[in-house]
Amino acid sequence: MSKLYEAKNAAVVLSDITKSYRVGSITTPVLRGIDLAISREGLSVLCGPSGSGKTTLLNLIGCIDRPDQGKLTVLDTDVASLSDNELSDFRRENIGYIFQNFNLLPVLTAYENVEYPLQLAGVGANERKALSELALSQVGLSEHRDKFPSQLSGGQRQRVAIARALVKRPSLVLADEPTANLDSETGESIISLIKQLQSQHHIAFVISSHDQLVRQHADRVYSMRDGQLLPEQEARLAQFA
Numbered sequence: 001m002s003k004l005y006e007a008k009n010a011a012v013v014l015s016d017i018t019k020s021y022r023v024g025s026i027t028t029p030v031l032r033g034i035d036l037a038i039s040r041e042g043l044s045v046l047c048g049p050s051g052s053g054k055t056t057l058l059n060l061i062g063c064i065d066r067p068d069q070g071k072l073t074v075l076d077t078d079v080a081s082l083s084d085n086e087l088s089d090f091r092r093e094n095i096g097y098i099f100q101n102f103n104l105l106p107v108l109t110a111y112e113n114v115e116y117p118l119q120l121a122g123v124g125a126n127e128r129k130a131l132s133e134l135a136l137s138q139v140g141l142s143e144h145r146d147k148f149p150s151q152l153s154g155g156q157r158q159r160v161a162i163a164r165a166l167v168k169r170p171s172l173v174l175a176d177e178p179t180a181n182l183d184s185e186t187g188e189s190i191i192s193l194i195k196q197l198q199s200q201h202h203i204a205f206v207i208s209s210h211d212q213l214v215r216q217h218a219d220r221v222y223s224m225r226d227g228q229l230l231p232e233q234e235a236r237l238a239q240f241a
């Protein structure tokens, strides 16, 4: 498949993306020229050791942060052309985000956590109810809908977070190390669920992980080292390292 063909069908295209963090007077380059086209189909996994830049890259793709340089196209939109407000709107409308530590609101029930993004978006009560109940049932949590996060296991919390990410039917969902705080069996069930939802709903799904199990479920694996992507062959070899 040619690079051009891939780029045309891509959910995300990154061209020579750089990002540095400045702490005091010290600037540390964290992403050093990323070129990547991420398909709209299947599960794409971004792997690499801690500190290699996975979260930073996902935050750029998720429009939570902006690159210093380079061109970033998300769902056919050149994100540099958007103002900060437009960028937040774009993110809310199109992108779901799943965090390593679940990031649920502790004072809201499972159902209310899932419903919350719809409330923020001004969706009417009937539609909110239908969409939230559907999303909760898709992650197998209907019977736990009225529990608070503190009354749920880690796996159940992550399921709530997945339902919340999917409830607005985003075209792109990003998950930053979604299994890192779970035991391996629970992690496996979460990855299987993600895989199943991804293929059912034809969502572009990008997961960062250094979990071998996650890679086994991936349709594509991209390997990062020190803020750069490894060339394909090195990336394949790195999987066995």
Ligand SMILES: Nc1ncnc2c1ncn2[C@@H]1O[C@H](COP(=O)(O)OP(=O)(O)O)[C@@H](O)[C@H]1O
Residues within 6 Å of the ligand: 021, 022, 023, 030, 048, 049, 050, 051, 052, 053, 054, 055, 056, 057
């Ligand atoms: N907000 C920040 N301020 C300063 N340095 C940061 C910040 N976020 C990440 N970094 C640094 O950027 C590098 C990459 O971090 P990160 O993207 O979190 O990697 P990963 O997710 O692969 O562990 C690390 O060296 C980290 O210390």
Ligand SMILES: [Mg+2]
Residues within 6 Å of the ligand: 054, 055, 056, 176, 177
């Ligand atoms: Mg990280």
